[in-house]
Amino acid sequence: MTTEERLYKLEGIVEGVMATLPERVTALETRMDLLRQEIKAELVALRQEFKDDMAVLRQDLKGDMAALEGRLKEEMATLRQELKGDMASLRQEFKGDMASLRQELKAEMGALEGRLGEQMASLRQELKGDMASLRQELKGDINTALNRLMLYFSALAVILTLLTLWR
Secondary structure, three states: OOHHHHHHHHHHHHHHHHHHHHHHHHHHHHHHHHHHHHHHHHHHHHHHHHHHHHHHHHHHHHHHHHHHHHHHHHHHHHHHHHHHHHHHHHHHHHHHHHHHHHHHHHHHHHHHOOOOHHHHHHHHHHHHHHHHHHHHHHHHHHHHHHHHHHHHHHHHHHHHHHHHHHO
């Protein structure tokens, strides 16, 4: 085969490729457009699904937060009632103890009026010791109740902080 024949043959091949090339390019462009549209549709669907999931999560979070707030309020109300009850019983106990101490003091004073001043001083020292002991016990009980209250308030502050951070 001569160079001219080869050249003529190559020219035929090139013309054949050139004839089919625009169709293939058009087909590829069409396919790329379809793929772009599919990707855009999938992106829109994914965005919508994400938005829907976020809305559901927000609703769940709001519901959980409302339930937690309700439980917290109930717990605080319960703690308040317990504290009021404890304080009232401490007051009654204190009043009862004070009333009984007064009665004992009056009875002993009436019986001991005739005795010497030295015995009166001894009795006074005993009463002062009893009252100091009672005060220390009451202070301890009140401090324990106040410490418990501070722990509850601290827990409340932590919960409120967590709730604020979750928003």
